[in-house]
Amino acid sequence: MVERTLSKQKYIVAFFISLGVFILGMVLGLFIESERLDYVIFSDQEQRLDLQSLQLHYQFSDQFTEQKNCEALLKTFDTNLLNLERTRERIENYGKDASVNAREFDILKREYVLAQVNYWLLYSRSKKVCDLEAATVLYFFADEEHCDTCEEQAIVLTWLKHKLDVKLLNFVFDGEYEKEPLITLLKEVYHVETYPSLVINGKTFTGFTTRKEILDHICPSLNLSIDECTNVAG
Amino acid sequence: MTLIFMNLSATDIILAITYFLILYFSIFWLLALLDPFVVRKKQFHVHPSVSVIIPAYNEERTIKTCLDSVLAMKYPDLHVIVVDDGSTDKTAAIVKTVQAAATIPFQFLQQPNKGKGAALNHALREATTEFYATLDADSTVEPLLLEKLMPYFADEQVASVLPLLKIKDPKNILQRIQRYEYIINMFYKMLNSKLDCVHVTPGPFSVYRTDVIKKIGGYDEHNITEDLEIALRLQQHHYQIVQTGEAAVYTIPPATIGGLYRQRNRWYKGSVLNSLKYKHIMFDRKYGDFGFMRLPTVIVGGALSIIVIATLGYDLVTYLWRKYLQLRAVDFDIFTLLQNWTFNFHILDLRFVELFVAVCVIAMGIGVMIASFRYSQEKITRYGKTFFSLVYYMFLYSFLLSVVWVMIGVEMLRGKVQKW
Numbered sequence: 001m002v003e004r005t006l007s008k009q010k011y012i013v014a015f016f017i018s019l020g021v022f023i024l025g026m027v028l029g030l031f032i033e034s035e036r037l038d039y040v041i042f043s044d045q046e047q048r049l050d051l052q053s054l055q056l057h058y059q060f061s062d063q064f065t066e067q068k069n070c071e072a073l074l075k076t077f078d079t080n081l082l083n084l085e086r087t088r089e090r091i092e093n094y095g096k097d098a099s100v101n102a103r104e105f106d107i108l109k110r111e112y113v114l115a116q117v118n119y120w121l122l123y124s125r126s127k128k129v130c131d132l133e134a135a136t137v138l139y140f141f142a143d144e145e146h147c148d149t150c151e152e153q154a155i156v157l158t159w160l161k162h163k164l165d166v167k168l169l170n171f172v173f174d175g176e177y178e179k180e181p182l183i184t185l186l187k188e189v190y191h192v193e194t195y196p197s198l199v200i201n202g203k204t205f206t207g208f209t210t211r212k213e214i215l216d217h218i219c220p221s222l223n224l225s226i227d228e229c230t231n232v233a234g
Numbered sequence: 235m236t237l238i239f240m241n242l243s244a245t246d247i248i249l250a251i252t253y254f255l256i257l258y259f260s261i262f263w264l265l266a267l268l269d270p271f272v273v274r275k276k277q278f279h280v281h282p283s284v285s286v287i288i289p290a291y292n293e294e295r296t297i298k299t300c301l302d303s304v305l306a307m308k309y310p311d312l313h314v315i316v317v318d319d320g321s322t323d324k325t326a327a328i329v330k331t332v333q334a335a336a337t338i339p340f341q342f343l344q345q346p347n348k349g350k351g352a353a354l355n356h357a358l359r360e361a362t363t364e365f366y367a368t369l370d371a372d373s374t375v376e377p378l379l380l381e382k383l384m385p386y387f388a389d390e391q392v393a394s395v396l397p398l399l400k401i402k403d404p405k406n407i408l409q410r411i412q413r414y415e416y417i418i419n420m421f422y423k424m425l426n427s428k429l430d431c432v433h434v435t436p437g438p439f440s441v442y443r444t445d446v447i448k449k450i451g452g453y454d455e456h457n458i459t460e461d462l463e464i465a466l467r468l469q470q471h472h473y474q475i476v477q478t479g480e481a482a483v484y485t486i487p488p489a490t491i492g493g494l495y496r497q498r499n500r501w502y503k504g505s506v507l508n509s510l511k512y513k514h515i516m517f518d519r520k521y522g523d524f525g526f527m528r529l530p531t532v533i534v535g536g537a538l539s540i541i542v543i544a545t546l547g548y549d550l551v552t553y554l555w556r557k558y559l560q561l562r563a564v565d566f567d568i569f570t571l572l573q574n575w576t577f578n579f580h581i582l583d584l585r586f587v588e589l590f591v592a593v594c595v596i597a598m599g600i601g602v603m604i605a606s607f608r609y610s611q612e613k614i615t616r617y618g619k620t621f622f623s624l625v626y627y628m629f630l631y632s633f634l635l636s637v638v639w640v641m642i643g644v645e646m647l648r649g650k651v652q653k654w
Contacts, residue, residue, distance in 0.1 A: 001473075005522050007265075007266075011526075013261075018257045018258040021257060029586065029587040090580070151556055153563075
């Protein structure tokens with residue numbers, strides 16, 4: 001008969017080593033979260049400067065009409081909006097993973113909502129001063145639980161952006177982020193009740209909108225011929 | 235400041251517990267490395283008699299090679315018993331030819347097809363030797379195998395001694411992958427053996443004390459994994475099973491996915507059913523680590539496999555489905571999306587915690603693999619190129635085996651009966 005024992009020491013040591021590895025993982029997670037927060041705060045500062053710079057550019061164009069450079073203004077708009085959207089996506093993703101800094105990420109998200117609105121309003125004013133031709137799309141999305149087709153809608157807008165470049169400006173809003181009253185206001189103004197919803201040049205489209213439907217609406221405003229539009233639509 | 239873990243979903247918590255348990259079990263067994271191997275050895279003045287029992291069912295392709303290797307063994311008092319379990323091919327004729335030329339005691343028994351357990355019991359009734367070894371008819375042995383194994387029977391409490399089980403000349407990538415698995419399993423069984431926790435005595439050349447096996451009632455003829463059941467019964471009676479690392483027996487693993495699936499389905503299902511059969515051993519202090527760690531982990535291990543594969547599988551399928559829907563929305567015009575694609579990656583976008591877990595698991599896996607190859611005295615490159623098979627083994631094989639666990643879960647819920 002073999003004499004059996006219980007290796008108590010091993011059970012305890014294995015537990016503490018495993019716990020140690022897990023705690024190390026959690027500490028690493030917190031460190032990364034803090035680094036991510038620092039990074040998006042820095043991006044936020046950059047974005048504010050970008051907006052300030054664009055506002056001055058607009059004022060300059062408005063006051064010194066003879067020296068205005070509308071093409072450059074539109075290009076800067078486009079670049080800034082692209083950077084803004086990338087940072088917004090990062091804030092969304094980092095915020096989802098965040099544990100101790102979730103509230104800070106939420107505040108940053110709100111700042112980015114305001115920035116999107118700011119850019120949109122600025123574009124509306126610049127359009128008059130510079131007679132710009134770009135079409136604007138306000139895209140209201142929700143998370144996957146409340147929106148089955150938002151990811152498809154997003155890829156359609158990305159595809160159109162790749163095709164139309166500076167002729168299309170997308171402004172992206174989390175329709176469920178009602179901590180910011182401006183979102184509620186925009187939804188009321190444009191009668192947005194479900195997701196995805198698009199406001200294309202002021203007209204609201206509810207539910208998933210195909211590339212063709214979007215192009216049919218924006219091509220005339222871009223002074224593109226039917227052929228050119230058809231080429232874009234593939 | 236919000237509470238830490240506030241963002242964790244139920245799935246995250248289940249996965250975290252799963253990973254913790256996997257880590258805990260791995261570390262527990264690795265700690266056994268620090269224990270000395272205390273099995274006593276003695277050289278017999280007079281070699282005890284040993285029968286090699288070979289149950290065979292339609293083994294015409296392999297039985298000759300198997301018998302040749304047995305007859306070439308250098309052991310003074312060796313007997314051979316072949317049991318033909320109702321073969322319908324030329325197995326019987328081949329065995330009779332070999333028997334006619336044999337110079338050592340050689341019995342050939344025949345019975346209608348009743349299964350491996352019944353064949354082993356048939357041979358056991360005829361065996362007159364002090365010890366016996368079982369041998370699957372598709373396996374071969376090294377000439378000095380018994381000489382090296384028998385000294386481990388120095389103590390009366392040792393009822394079974396096991397050699398290294400190796401893959402014979404792997405022909406394809408699946409067999410090469412199984413070679414790594416077998417080598418790592420041998421290392422794991424050595425750790426099990428240190429804590430008297432070996433829970434299976436495989437068909438290829440496990441050596442037993444004949445009187446002990448007869449005393450505990452022989453083989454369970456209705457069991458789908460009789461080699462596992464007999465080991466659990468030995469453990470139940472507090473006998474010792476010793477895994478050695480000195481000599482090897484070679485076996486042929488399944489060469490196809492289907493064959494592998496059928497084999498593992500039987501093995502894993504057998505391990506669950508037998509663990510349940512001996513559930514009274516679980517968490518009983520008188521069975522020590524075997525009752526507290528080894529036996530429960532058979533079932534827990536299966537459950538963890540199902541959780542991991544189900545979660546990762548669900549995530550992967552969902553991800554691919556979403557990508558498909560997205561691309562369908564732009565009529566699969568990937569070219570446009572890639573044409574103007576700009577690099578937008580930041581190092582902080584990486585999922586560091588997951589990466590940390592992955593690095594820990596891979597580092598531990600590599601460490602175990604190196605130790606396993608050393609223990610088995612094998613070279614990783616022994617059978618030629620290893621890169622692809624190694625990558626498959628490290629990243630895909632465990633998923634494949636987890637699928638078997640998932641299927642077993644489904645079959646058991648549906649009440650499917652398993653046959654040998």
